[in-house]
Every structure is written in structure tokens, then in C-alpha cells.
Amino acid sequence: MRRAFASLILNVLTPGFVLAALAQPAAAQLDPTRTVRVIVGYAPGGSFDVNSRIVTDALREQLGINAIVENRPGAGGTIASDYVSKASPDGSVLLVGGAGSHGVTPAIRRNLPFDTARDFTAIGRIAEFPNVMVIGTNSPAHNVQEFIAWGRTQPSGINFGSQGAGTSIHLTGEMFRLRSGLAMTHVPYRGSAPAVLDLQAGRIQVMFDNLPNVFGQIQGGSLRALAVTSGSRLPSLPDVPTMAEAGVPDFVVTSWVGIFGPARMNPRTVQQLSDVIAKAIASPEGQARLRTISATPAPASAAEFNAVWRADMQRWSEVVRDANVEVEE
Structure with missing residues (x-):
């Protein structure tokens, strides 16, 4: 018995055994029995719908998870954002957000029913619109x-x-x-x-x-x-300079679209979703679908997207302040 137990301990402590254990894939964080709802704050048929369906299709194809798009239009996307901010952070409710809803709106509107900076988790950027x-x-x-x-x-x-x-x-x-x-x-x-x-x-x-x-x-x-207003010239307009080339520095502005979840999401769930989105955007089919709405594929990890989003909020808050733009109470 002691010999068998010692043998087991040696096996567990063997480097190869440890490496093999570490190499095992982490258990999926998304519950495969639950439907993932991707919420869009605008009416069906727009560019946000194209982005959302890239995500739902990817969840079905890559993870075998049922996923649907749910439109909750109104108030410039605020109704949808409010709904997702109060949802369970288990990854079953996601939001298609953009530079308007998550960059400009918090700079313009003070009495939102949520705190944009606190109540969302950045999961991954999908595309940019120059x-x-x-x-x-x-x-x-x-x-x-x-x-x-x-x-x-x-x-x-x-x-x-x-x-x-x-x-x-x-x-x-x-x-x-x-x-x-x-x-x-x-x-x-x-x-x-x-x-x-x-x-x-x-x-x-x-x-x-x-x-x-x-x-x-x-x-x-x-x-x-x-x-x-992009950082470099666009292939579709190769003769048109950037604002910097035109003599106006510090003027890089793009409209982006990405996926958010509620605050306090499990980091492994966020990573799983971010990987799914990145793979979908990198595929020829995903890129072709984005081209139909003249969008530029712009995959970004959760950390990268979080930095872009928060920098945008700060930048637009400064513009609103410096330009004396009237803020909605």
C-alpha cells in the first residue's frame, strides 16, 4: 500500500505529469445549456445587426451554444445598455456597443440609469468605421x-x-x-x-x-x-490624407463597435468570448460580412478594447468640456 501510494505521489510530481495537467483545456465558462442573448440597442437591419450576427453565428459554430440577437431600440441605445448593465454576469446576456453609446453618451448625458465606466465589462472590439x-x-x-x-x-x-x-x-x-x-x-x-x-x-x-x-x-x-480621421490612409480613398497629414495633429477619430457584458464577469468567461469573437473576425466569411457595411475589421483583446473604450470616454468628456457643449441633465 505504501509503495503504491509513493508511486502515485512520484507520478503526480513528475514534470511531465504536471505539464500534461496544465495543458488540459480550461473548462468552458459559458453554460452550453443556456441561450446567449446578444442585445442590440437599435432597430433591426443596421450595421449593428451585422456585427451582432457575426457573434451569434460564431458562438453556435465554435462552441455549439444557442445564441440569438435581441433588438431593444430606443434612447440612442440607452435602453439596451441599461438592460445589459443589470443582467447576470454569467455571459448569457451581451451587448453590442459603440463609440456613441459607450464613449459619447456618458460624456453628454449625466443622468443615465447606469454608470458606464463601472457597470460594463469590455469583451472584444469587432470593427471600426472610418x-x-x-x-x-x-x-x-x-x-x-x-x-x-x-x-x-x-x-x-x-x-x-x-x-x-x-x-x-x-x-x-x-x-x-x-x-x-x-x-x-x-x-x-x-x-x-x-x-x-x-x-x-x-x-x-x-x-x-x-x-x-x-x-x-x-x-x-x-x-x-x-x-x-483614421490614423492611416484608407485603401478605398488612397489619395485623401489623414488629418495629421493635412496639418491638424492629434485628430484620430474612428467609430468602433464591440461586445460588452455586465460588470463582474468571470475573466475566463471574458477570455473565452474574446477568443470566439477574434476567430470569427479573422475568418474570410467574417471579413466579407464586415465589408458589406464598409467596416474595417478591428479585432482587439478584452484588455486592448477596454483601454480604447476608456480612452474614448475621457477624450469625449474633454471635448464636451472644452467646446462648452450643452450636457443633458
Whole structure:
């Protein structure tokens, strides 16, 4: 008996046995018997839906877990965010969030029913949507510095449009106002399309927008792209400089989409979900699906995504403060 027990102890302490034990895969943290619900804060059919279905398909295909998309639209994504912030942190309820809902909204709105910085867990980024500075072709400017010089000659200042007050596009325009020193007045619209029409007609003089919203007009020649707000030039607009190349430093702004969960999630659950998302984005099918909405695949680990998200919240809070943007109580 003693010999057998000693033999067992030796086997357990053998390096090979230890390494083999460590090499065993960690038990899955997601309960395979529970349906994972991916919550979207907007109506069906938009780009957020494409991102959410990449995640649900990946959970089914990689882990054999039933996963569904659940739309809870309203209040600019706040209804969905509130629901997820109060859900169980077991990974069965996830949220598709973006730079607007998790970067701009907490900077603009003070009385949210949750604390954005405290009540969510960053799991992984999926994609980015590059933004572009556009003007009408009736403008005398052909680059950013010419536009700034022309703007300074306008006695009544210039108007810039956006998809709506308090959006990331609105605050990008405010950031440009601060960086350029131009006298600019914000004109909010109900969406991108009417703003683009007024830009083409000369009723507003400039706007920043997500590239998919204005790419057709740029290609068709009815809008002029002066710069992109990404850190490097875009393959789809190779001749358009970045804001830094155009002479406006410290101006990298992208709209991102990623997956969040409630606070206090198990780190192993977060890692499991992050790995699933990264693998899905890296696949040819995932990349093709993102291209259909003109999104750039931008996988990031949970830690990397957390850093991006929190830096965005800080940056937009500073813009709101420095530009004296009215904050909703």
C-alpha cells in the first residue's frame, strides 16, 4: 500500500505529469445549456445587426451554444445598455456597443440609469468605421488648410452639420472647431442623408461623417473629401490624407463597435468570448460580412478594447468640456 501510494505521489510530481495537467483545456465558462442573448440597442437591419450576427453565428459554430440577437431600440441605445448593465454576469446576456453609446453618451448625458465606466465589462472590439471630412464641390477649398484659411474670411463664420446633437459626428466637428480655431456653428439633422443634401446645396459648409454614408457622393463627385480621421490612409480613398497629414495633429477619430457584458464577469468567461469573437473576425466569411457595411475589421483583446473604450470616454468628456457643449441633465 505504501509503495503504491509513493508511486502515485512520484507520478503526480513528475514534470511531465504536471505539464500534461496544465495543458488540459480550461473548462468552458459559458453554460452550453443556456441561450446567449446578444442585445442590440437599435432597430433591426443596421450595421449593428451585422456585427451582432457575426457573434451569434460564431458562438453556435465554435462552441455549439444557442445564441440569438435581441433588438431593444430606443434612447440612442440607452435602453439596451441599461438592460445589459443589470443582467447576470454569467455571459448569457451581451451587448453590442459603440463609440456613441459607450464613449459619447456618458460624456453628454449625466443622468443615465447606469454608470458606464463601472457597470460594463469590455469583451472584444469587432470593427471600426472610418470618418471623413467632406465639403461641397462649390467650396473654393481643395484641402484642409485652404478650408481653414477660407473659413477665417467668413464674417458670419461657417456651419457644420451632423447626424444629430450629441452624436460622435457632432463632437468630431466640435473637435475640429477647437483644433482649427474657426468660428463654427453646429447644425443638427435627423440623420446623415438630409445633412448631406444641405452640404451639397451649400446651406452648410462642412461635415464629418462615417465613410459609408458619403462614399458614393465622393466617388460621384458631388462631395469633396479633404481628410480622413483614421490614423492611416484608407485603401478605398488612397489619395485623401489623414488629418495629421493635412496639418491638424492629434485628430484620430474612428467609430468602433464591440461586445460588452455586465460588470463582474468571470475573466475566463471574458477570455473565452474574446477568443470566439477574434476567430470569427479573422475568418474570410467574417471579413466579407464586415465589408458589406464598409467596416474595417478591428479585432482587439478584452484588455486592448477596454483601454480604447476608456480612452474614448475621457477624450469625449474633454471635448464636451472644452467646446462648452450643452450636457443633458
